Amino acid sequence: MIAYLARRALVLAATLVVASLVVFTTIEIVPGDPAAYMLGLNASPETVMALRRELGLERSGFARYLDWSTGMLRGDFGVSYTYRTPIAGMIADRVTVSLPLALFALTLAIAVALPAGLLAASRRGGALDTAVMGFTQIGIAVPNFWFAMLLVLLFAIELRWLPSGGFPGWQAGVGTALRALILPSIALALPQAAILARVLRSALLDTLGEDYIRTARAKGLSPRATLWRHALRNAMIPVLTIIGLQFSFLLAGAIIIENVFFLPGLGRLVFQSIASRDLVVVESVVMLLVFAVVMVTFLVDLAYAWVDPRLRR
Amino acid sequence: MRLRSLIPGALLVLLVVVAATVSIVWTPYDITRLVIADRLQPPSATHWLGTDQYGRDIVSMLMIGARTSLVVALVAVGIGAGLGVPLGLLAAARRGTLVDEAIMRMNDLVFAFPALVIAIMITAVYGAGAVNAIIAIGIFNVPVFARLVRGAALSLWTREFVLAARVAGKGTARISFEHVLPNLASLLVVQATIQFSLGILAEAGLAYVGLGASPPTPSWGRMLAESQTLVSIAPHVALFPGLAIVGAVLGLNLLGDALRDWLDPRLRHAR
């Protein structure tokens, strides 16, 4: 187990190094000068050059990569070109929005998908199964930004039950902050819940066809007890994979939803930073997201081992 | 039993494909002419689904938008399968070697990147436009196909008919294409359908944030983005492109499900 973990950590580190190189080189070739962007239409070339020097943009790419990558190891992501503040702090602020949003949406998705998937699998072929599966098909097909638009129209503008967007910050109170995340979470959770419910259902049906299910039934277990005690845990392996993927997706992929609800999250930070050519910020956030994905994959692997004794070594 | 989803799925997909094909030669109205005076008209006998903010006929817009969606998604799937399938076959044929390892690590690397962020980066580097949207979506299809093909090919390589071909002196490349690939076809068809529908969603998402096909080429995602502020004035402008996306994706997913059930003999017998 320890050798396995060490090996995984090594692969993980290698992935991150390669990723950092890819990110740096890809982003550095982006045309567009952050200094020119900041200074606008009337600035003279000398002024732009002065700003470039001040931002350290005149140094060689290699030197900047070294600074940036070694800085990251110390938790120092550098200073944003346009915001002129330490990136670590900016990211930390955004994470307090993105992470709870992702967790909230994922929790919601699981809370909906688990009973839906179980119900559908246990009533396979029945009217309930057909209905649940029909809903999930639609859930997958609905673009989440469109769904978000409709949610805002109904709950914020018409009914005024919930805020239309924005994030008051956690210091405004947990309740207030969570209220601001309800609609975005629902919009994010719908397709994820639909996918999860389908995966769970088919995983359950697969496991229900296994020999040990027959063994359990031959012991005298009822179909329901068999489902709960034997099928569910075995069906968790594909489900865990999907949950892991979904978490990474929700953390990074909420850009569009963050735009609809003008939430100050990581995705929006990337979007804005690309627009303003604040490249160090883009690089740092992308690396952070890559790190998160890699870590989540790793954790999912550990979760497999927790679920499945065959993988514990 | 789920073959029931074949008919609605096939009908929806057919509708979209026919609309897109017909739009090449004919649309009810010319969408390159703007008639500002006629804008935001509700559905009527003259404009079945009404007009948009520039007075263009929404039916015509949706038809050409279908073409954009289909082309972008199809080519993106093509890129994904075109690169991913050979890579997956190669990795499986050279299982356990450095080649295999390199391909799989590359896949992991791509998977480690948040797709949408990278898509935005790509379009930021090379500018917005259909081609770059295709590349951005296509790149993330490559590891999907590579991984799928490798996994399935690995199990085929242990099958006795592949061993028999090796005993018949056939080389790995030849076996990969003669025996492995044809036996993966049904799997690939199903996966391609899924990626196709995901591609349509992705194109809509990119177009929605302004990174899809350039105007004046209509695109469902951009139609939605542009109609956003009009939802409360002229709901039909935002409703129909959304429904078009839902319909196309739903159709492809239903078709994919039906194909999987039909192609998977295990399921065919069980039901």
Place this chain on the structure above:
Amino acid sequence: MRAEDAGRALLSLEAVGVRIGGADILTDIAFTVRAGKTLGIVGESGSGKSMCALAAMRLLPRGAALSGSIGFDGQDLARLDERALQAIRGGEIGMVFQEPMTALNPLKTIGDQVAESLRQHGTADVHRRAAATLERVGLANDTVPPGRYPHELSGGQRQRVVIAIAIACRPKLLIADEPTTALDVTTQAAILELLRTLQREDGLALVLITHDLAVVADMADDLVVMKDGRVVDAGSFDAVFAATGSAYTRSLITASSWAPDPSTRRKAGGELLVVEGLVVGYPAGPRTLFGARERFRAVDGLSFRVEAGESVGLVGESGCGKSTLTRALLGLTDIDEGTVRFRGETMTAATTSTSGASRRDPVSRSLRREIQVVFQDPYGSFDPRHRVERLVAEPLHLLERRPSAARRRERVGAMLERVGIAPGAMRRYIHEFSGGQRQRIAIARALIVEPSLVVLDEAVSALDVSVRAQVLALLAELARDEGLAYLFISHDLSVVQNVTDRLLVMRAGKIVERGDTADVFAAPAHTYTRALIAAVPTLPGQS
């Protein structure tokens, strides 16, 4: 104790029928299981014998319609509701399945799985009793603790766990569906012995379902023979076996003990295949930090030879390395040490490459022509997407001058005819053929390039006895006519006994005994060989 009522009818099926989707799976099944006695149900694949067991447990697949009555201990199981059935399953009737590798939940400890059965039927102190039950089936708690997971156990041990689950609540009846088919012959003997012991101790009635007449031969009191969803013979074992059985039963018995006509045996002549000091390994065990793994020597210093025209048997139980050996002989895997020579020419030798698949075929085409193979699985050894013509013609790839399409078709047709398949079949796909036909086609494919040695890798193991006999006869005939040499690789001693000239016994990557087949069977020198031979179940009248 129930010993006094041994012999009375415990389970009796009357006019039982099962329909699935409009097709009759079982028709008019009737038989009786006597308390404390053993009933053997024998039949070839597709005869419906397993379905009988599932019907008795009322565990039929979804959509199956059951008719008739299933009397058990004064109740009709066919009329009971689900709740009442749950009390009977595991409580009154236990069941053991064929595939021990998949019959246990991989995520639960074996102790828990046994305890679950006990808890379900209202027993107190389940964990202690579960541990005791595991002891009873031969899994001593100190060597195989109840906290183990199924994957940590061997196939035989798992089957013991499945039996423990079935007997934990001391049922009156135990239904064992092919309980030993997936197991090695020595393990099979031990499991059968365990069943016998349990039956004796608990006085339970046993239904033993198998395709192998020999398995039930020394266990069954009564015998049911099934074919195509119907009972063809039922009665006491001796009666059915001895004389009164139907023609079908008789043909089964004959096929089980098939031996070629001695006149087909020929003299060996000339060295063909020479294996020297062969070592083949593969990485196994946990990976270390930098990915290197210990190499497990699956084939560990083997040397043997095959003469032209002779038939050599190679037997061993699962894991002995015979599959790895087969692959090495066919040049399908790299070898670590030693050489394989064919007619003096080096076919494969140790290479520096450790990769699983090298880019180029290491074996020359001319040598490949000489050595061909027939695999075990009649379903998996053909590409389902190609027509038979293309399948059979595939090795023609090895010829220096490949025949034209017309010539090819002619050759394939002739070859098919030779193995007893109508030449017209070459336009069809493989799924349109039965298992026996497929093995014939596999033989045709092997022979089309006129090899001098054919490796038969468990080539008849998956076939029903009657089909097996036909295929063996065909092989014998071809050997005589074409002067073929066979390397007969099998786990099944009884197959090898009758059709080989010489025998190699393999264990843990090494050959532990070699000699003329008849000599080895008559006077096995190695203890392992003796154990193997002793474990083979035999029909009355065979030795």
Place this chain on the structure above:
Amino acid sequence: MTVTVKAAHAAASAALLTLMLSAGAHAARTDVTIGMVLEPPNLDPTGGAAAAIDEIVYANVFEGLTRFGPDGAVEPALAASWEVSEDGRRYVFTLQENVDFHDGSEFDAEDVKFSIERALAEDSTNAQKPLLENIADVEVIDTFTVALNLAEPSGDLPFNLAWGDAVMLDAASVDTLATAPVGTGPFRFDRWVQGDRVELVKFDGYWGEPAQLDKAVFKFISEPTAAFAAMMAGDLDAFPNFPAPENLVQFESDARFAVVVGSTEGETILAMNGREGPLADVRVRRAIARAIDRQEIIDGAMYGYGTPIGTHFAPHNPAYVDLVEQSATDRDAAKALLKEAGHADGLVLSLKLPPPAYARRGGEIIAAQLREVGIDTDIENLEWAQWLEQVFKGHDFDLTIVSHTEPMDINIYARPDYYFGYDDADFQALMADFAVETDDATRTELLGEAQRRIADEQVNAYLFQLAKTGVAAAALKGLWENSPTQANDLTRVHWED
């Protein structure tokens, strides 16, 4: 000639004092939440061109020697008055006394010297450095008197000093200006939740008229839909530059809101790269201008908000000359011109569009209009950074649409290296004369001549003056109606009951 401008705040103060007292009795709200489309990258108005910086800090946190009033007139601010020498090369400013920075330090002439010299320094990153480059030196006469000596005579100095880029800074705080600005204004910076909002609070030690609000929040909402939803849901009190004109009609019909449509300094033009190729030919440029239907663009892209212009000049400026008719839509004439220029069988031009709605929507409409006369366009949507790189800096474009929001910027046509590449010695001479001219009548005349010149040459196609389309809660008063500079001056903002 000596000009003296005096501050006249006294009357206004008295009136407002009574208003405040009465407002207090009704316990009117004293906080406001204002929506903005873009978040500023930082809060240093002297270190970047982003309009969003000024929209928060101008007149609220920072003040300069002079300032723009709501009507665009230059008013005294930290300079109570000033005198110009006869030759127009020396300005003497008398500063307000008893002015404190938010950090407690006092404002005096040394701060003026520091602020201006910092903007002019070699390594300055001031985006509007060219505006101040005429200042040769800053001379501190006494604690509250300072003289600016110019290299060339100029009548523009008080105007130039009114820009947000020329505000007065405290030397001690310049290092943290970007994130914690310190000025002399009636509000001080409180906090910035990046990605969401900036909060200002009333500065109790303000030297002038105290603000009537205790707290002001600027919230950043870039999505027009979200902006609409936030206004409708009451999450915002005002959105002075509402990004979606199509929604204004809904606000108008809702009694909770007041829609204010004013003017801005934004001349929206279809800029043409006249350096080479077909667009170097004035006939082609004229053809394009005549192919365009301004009203259709205003209706289609801006939902009717905007004033057609015929030259690069703001219609509300007294010196404006209406030249719209000169390039009125005439597609036949356009086709004839194209034929004459040798493009009878069509022309393909690139059209690069920056993000704002006027450009993206206007671009689509213009593309359709140009197609009518046989000009096809390749539309390319660009981010601002790309636009700056490709169009502004790289001159790699044929057509683009952009709104020039700087006030009084007709002099850009005198810069031959400017992105649209108009190199005209006559016009440059005209502007040189204008720069040194101090007589108002002559200045107006020169401006008229300049406007005609660029309209005749049809340097660009002039589309419309961008409207300031603001929405606010009906009870919120005191916001600027027009946008003479990009600012949300909150000094007079208050709630009515």
